Amino acid sequence: MSNRTVPNDLSAFWMPFTANRQFKKAPRMFVAAKDMYYTTADGRQVLDGTAGLWCVNAGHCRPKIVEAIQNQAAELDYAPAFQMGHPKAFELANRIVDIAPEGLNHVLFTNSGSESVETALKVALAYQRVKGEGARTRLIGRERAYHGVNFGGISVGGIVTNRKMFGTLLTGVDHMPHTHNLSKNAFSKGLPQHGVELADELERIITLHDASTIAAVIVEPVAGSTGVLIPPPGYLQRLREITKKHGILLIFDEVITGYGRLGTPFGADYFGVTPDIMVTAKGLTNGVIPMGAVLVSSEIHDAFMTGPEHVIEFFHGYTYSGNPIASAAGLATLETYKDEGLLTRGAELAPYFEQALHSLKGERHVIDIRNIGLVGAIELESIPGAPTKRAFAAFVKAFEQGVLIRTTGDIIALSPPLIVEKQHIDTIVETLRGIL
Numbered sequence: 213m214s215n216r217t218v219p220n221d222l223s224a225f226w227m228p229f230t231a232n233r234q235f236k237k238a239p240r241m242f243v244a245a246k247d248m249y250y251t252t253a254d255g256r257q258v259l260d261g262t263a264g265l266w267c268v269n270a271g272h273c274r275p276k277i278v279e280a281i282q283n284q285a286a287e288l289d290y291a292p293a294f295q296m297g298h299p300k301a302f303e304l305a306n307r308i309v310d311i312a313p314e315g316l317n318h319v320l321f322t323n324s325g326s327e328s329v330e331t332a333l334k335v336a337l338a339y340q341r342v343k344g345e346g347a348r349t350r351l352i353g354r355e356r357a358y359h360g361v362n363f364g365g366i367s368v369g370g371i372v373t374n375r376k377m378f379g380t381l382l383t384g385v386d387h388m389p390h391t392h393n394l395s396k397n398a399f400s401k402g403l404p405q406h407g408v409e410l411a412d413e414l415e416r417i418i419t420l421h422d423a424s425t426i427a428a429v430i431v432e433p434v435a436g437s438t439g440v441l442i443p444p445p446g447y448l449q450r451l452r453e454i455t456k457k458h459g460i461l462l463i464f465d466e467v468i469t470g471y472g473r474l475g476t477p478f479g480a481d482y483f484g485v486t487p488d489i490m491v492t493a494k495g496l497t498n499g500v501i502p503m504g505a506v507l508v509s510s511e512i513h514d515a516f517m518t519g520p521e522h523v524i525e526f527f528h529g530y531t532y533s534g535n536p537i538a539s540a541a542g543l544a545t546l547e548t549y550k551d552e553g554l555l556t557r558g559a560e561l562a563p564y565f566e567q568a569l570h571s572l573k574g575e576r577h578v579i580d581i582r583n584i585g586l587v588g589a590i591e592l593e594s595i596p597g598a599p600t601k602r603a604f605a606a607f608v609k610a611f612e613q614g615v616l617i618r619t620t621g622d623i624i625a626l627s628p629p630l631i632v633e634k635q636h637i638d639t640i641v642e643t644l645r646g647i648l
């Protein structure tokens with residue numbers, strides 16, 4: 213069977229976050245990709261308006277990355293992750309630290325954003341304990357947050373459909389309100405003006421539980437998966453001040469905002485706020501091989517390095533942490549970003565992207581448009597009694613017309629690869645205009 217033949221029986225694969233029965237009646241299949249385009253099973257080109265799932269930041273099948281993976285697979289396919297090493301994992305950690313905000317000097321490797329979130333939460337809890345603050349066990353997340361699908365992540369996350377089926381989750385978790393406010397901020401360009409005071413809700417939560425019980429606060433600098441919720445100016449700074457004042461760790465989940473999405477290497481750079489722990493994945497390997505990286509400050513790392521030297525300092529890790537092929541992919545990805553200036557290219561294109569997107573204001577059903585860097589969202593009015601249906605219909609139509617968009621609820625999210633050109637932005641926007 214050629215690798216481009218679609219099997220007749222699609223029933224065995226229970227697809228993730230997919231309406232399986234609907235999909236299998238009318239499958240949408242990609243069989244190849246290059247740069248900005250996918251190729252479908254029936255031979256059509258589809259412009260990638262979403263960098264896959266917010267991850268293919270350098271575009272598809274880039275030669276340096278492909279070659280690095282091929283060579284690594286032939287040279288050293290796997291090395292045990294525990295009590296053994298291989299050079300590329302150390303090299304990649306160094307390269308990540310080179311581009312990270314100052315002070316985040318140590319890297320723990322994982323295989324996904326979800327694992328990175330769990331790792332970050334566990335580091336935070338363990339850090340408080342090794343520091344002698346073991347009563348700090350509470351974790352604070354935010355409404356409408358997406359932190360992956362594992363138990364820690366859905367506990368601090370704020371999406372009810374991802375939480376309600378799974379019991380009591382982690383206890384000792386509280387949530388700040390989200391910052392999305394259409395009545396005050398609709399059609400904002402860049403950061404919305406209203407809502408900085410919502411950061412003070414953290415003070416209220418701290419007063420309720422007492423700071424001495426709280427280990428960490430986790431937020432996405434820009435919430436991506438729930439429809440591109442952009443913080444008002446000063447909001448993240450305020451969270452930083454409050455957490456610092458109370459000895460609470462601040463974790464940024466940069467799974468989407470990391471590696472150039474906002475026109476800066478990380479969201480932390482865009483907002484000028486450095487967290488204590490930074491969660492990354494997706495763009496680290498250009499989405500090509502599963503890998504995540506959690507960055508921590510020296511203060512956190514060093515607090516663990518105090519016991520007898522023969523004792524493992526942190527009882528955590530994965531069979532595939534720093535896997536050789538993933539490390540090779542990560543190194544080649546970061547080189548590609550550097551060679552092509554992709555970590556800051558979004559800043560050059562952001563004004564054009566903003567203008568193009570906002571030209572859709574006034575089209576039918578559009579109740580908000582928002583943007584930051586190379587991320588944008590178009591929020592549609594829901595069909596009464598049938599939320600998600602309108603945006604999903606737009607998604608299917610766009611796919612048929614050769615553009616891949618992403619929808620969440622009735623929000624269309626756009627996040628093209630960072631190699632996108634103006635003409636691609638025009639195609640995405642004009643296709644959407646036709647559909648709306």
Ligand code: PLP
Nearest residue numbers: 324325326358359360465467468
């Ligand atoms: N955190 C954030 C902010 C994300 O956007 C995502 C995925 O979209 C995740 C975590 C989970 O990543 P993964 O799907 O690789 O587990």
